[in-house]
Amino acid sequence: MDIRWDLLAEYAPFFAKGTLLTIGLSIVSILIGCVLGLFIGLGKMSNNKWIAFPFNVYITFFRGTPLLVQILLVHFGLIPIVMGQTNAIVAAITALSLNSAAYVAEIFRAGIQSIDKGQMEAARSLGMNHVQAMRNVILPQAFKRMIPPLGNEFIVLIKDSSLAGIIAAKELMYWGQAMQGQYYRVWEPYLTAAVIYLVLTFSLSLLLSRLERRLAVQ
Amino acid sequence: MIEVKNLKKSFGQNEVLKNINVTVKPQEVVVVIGPSGSGKSTFLRCLNLLEPITGGHVWIEGSDITDKNTNINEIRTEVGMVFQQFNLFPHKSVIENIMLAPMKVRKVSADKAREKGLELLRKVGLAEKSDAYPDSLSGGQKQRVAIARALAMEPKIMLFDEPTSALDPEMVGEVLEVMKQLAREGMTMVVVTHEMGFAREVGDRVLFMDGGVIVEEGLPKELFENPKEERTKAFLSKVL
Ligand SMILES: Nc1ncnc2c1ncn2[C@@H]1O[C@H](COP(=O)(O)OP(=O)(O)O)[C@@H](O)[C@H]1O
Numbered sequence: 001m002d003i004r005w006d007l008l009a010e011y012a013p014f015f016a017k018g019t020l021l022t023i024g025l026s027i028v029s030i031l032i033g034c035v036l037g038l039f040i041g042l043g044k045m046s047n048n049k050w051i052a053f054p055f056n057v058y059i060t061f062f063r064g065t066p067l068l069v070q071i072l073l074v075h076f077g078l079i080p081i082v083m084g085q086t087n088a089i090v091a092a093i094t095a096l097s098l099n100s101a102a103y104v105a106e107i108f109r110a111g112i113q114s115i116d117k118g119q120m121e122a123a124r125s126l127g128m129n130h131v132q133a134m135r136n137v138i139l140p141q142a143f144k145r146m147i148p149p150l151g152n153e154f155i156v157l158i159k160d161s162s163l164a165g166i167i168a169a170k171e172l173m174y175w176g177q178a179m180q181g182q183y184y185r186v187w188e189p190y191l192t193a194a195v196i197y198l199v200l201t202f203s204l205s206l207l208l209s210r211l212e213r214r215l216a217v218q
Numbered sequence: 219m220i221e222v223k224n225l226k227k228s229f230g231q232n233e234v235l236k237n238i239n240v241t242v243k244p245q246e247v248v249v250v251i252g253p254s255g256s257g258k259s260t261f262l263r264c265l266n267l268l269e270p271i272t273g274g275h276v277w278i279e280g281s282d283i284t285d286k287n288t289n290i291n292e293i294r295t296e297v298g299m300v301f302q303q304f305n306l307f308p309h310k311s312v313i314e315n316i317m318l319a320p321m322k323v324r325k326v327s328a329d330k331a332r333e334k335g336l337e338l339l340r341k342v343g344l345a346e347k348s349d350a351y352p353d354s355l356s357g358g359q360k361q362r363v364a365i366a367r368a369l370a371m372e373p374k375i376m377l378f379d380e381p382t383s384a385l386d387p388e389m390v391g392e393v394l395e396v397m398k399q400l401a402r403e404g405m406t407m408v409v410v411t412h413e414m415g416f417a418r419e420v421g422d423r424v425l426f427m428d429g430g431v432i433v434e435e436g437l438p439k440e441l442f443e444n445p446k447e448e449r450t451k452a453f454l455s456k457v458l
């Protein structure tokens with residue numbers, strides 16, 4: 001296996017652009033996913049079965065179907081309905097956000113339910129209403145426990161964002177395929193993409209374990 | 219002050235409280251004793267609706283808390299509760315634990331809440347721990363902070379659910395001392411406890427519960443020295 005460094009040098013700017021888009025897609029999607037996920041998680045925990053039902057359906061659907069199918073549905077179905085025509089980046093962000101929201105919702109639910117029941121009772125016995133108790137007592141404690149699984153979800157999302165290449169969102173994997181198509185080379189484009197993904201996910205997990213250690217001390 | 223009429227409470231098919239009738243007068247200290255599983259905690263938790271009530275009525279300061287129109291959050295500000303497991307907020311310092319509810323519920327300013335909190339900490343003998351976190355405190359200290367936290371809402375009634383049961387023996391005294399002082403100051407109290415010495419010393423009345431009913435009640439001296447019911451005798455012979 002001889003590496004064609006000259007071809008790699010030619011494609012380097014494209015890989016750089018693709019990497020930036022991969023990072024951008026992932027950050028925007030995890031942020032939207034967290035906000036959506038919080039509401040969906042809270043909705044699922046509602047004592048009212050009729051309120052909880054649609055949130056349950058949502059979580060079941062997005063966790064039970066392949067992300068690739070979701071991306072195609074959003075790209076060729078949802079986005080054209082909403083915007084008149086499709087747009088690969090909007091479709092990718094939408095699909096990744098909706099998908100991660102389902103996982104984040106479960107992370108929130110597990111985090112909140114892991115807090116001892118006595119905490120809510122103590123807060124309520126002091127006269128706080130449910131929202132005050134959630135905001136001041138339960139959520140701050142739950143967030144701390146959610147950081148490791150949320151970090152994990154972020155790492156998964158970075159890797160999953162590679163599927164957006166299929167709908168021609170010009171992220172990292174898209175350029176990898178483009179290079180293979182142009183030069184019929186396998187190792188150069190895909191190994192490069194793999195190394196870049198690895199650098200992204202590995203540095204994120206280093207960052208997370210530092211954050212966790214900091215929080216553990218507090 | 220507290221009036222309980224025909225109170226019933228079931229968990230599913232399991233009837234845990236069967237027709238409880240109790241009146242607690244202002245400044246009275248009522249001690250509840252009884253074997254484990256007899257419904258003491260459930261009874262206490264019904265008094266501030268931590269458990270929804272299945273039947274009967276509870277009036278707190280004249281308000282029927284079983285009435286849908288009663289604002290239960292308002293009632294709870296009048297009824298402090300101290301738990302066996304302390305339930306301090308671990309992410310907040312001691313003083314923040316105490317300041318939280320007055321600031322969020324009563325909308326007291328941070329300065330006022332802190333001032334009041336420090337005063338309460340002096341009262342329970344923990345002024346120097348105001349900036350410590352709950353994890354660094356001993357069990358006895360935690361429970362004294364929990365009492366201060368409840369008092370910060372200036373409740374008219376205090377409920378204690380086995381406040382010393384989770385403590386090492388050498389720490390029981392410091393918590394009972396704080397409770398005795400409260401009783402001397404005229405706080406209306408309902409205390410579930412196994413501390414018979416405490417019951418004798420500060421209890422105005424003792425209720426003996428078994429199987430979800432109040433089997434016997436009376437002055438501490440009478441009930442401890444001349445129990446009338448067989449079940450009371452059997453229980454006391456085990457614990458005294
Ligand atoms: N949340 C609950 N769900 C179902 N059963 C409960 C619950 N809380 C208490 N019980 C039952 O109610 C009975 C009385 O419990 P409790 O009031 O805790 O007794 P005590 O405080 O006197 O030990 C027990 O049989 C217990 O199993």
Ligand SMILES: [Mg+2]
Binds near residue numbers: 258259260380
């Ligand atoms: Mg109990």
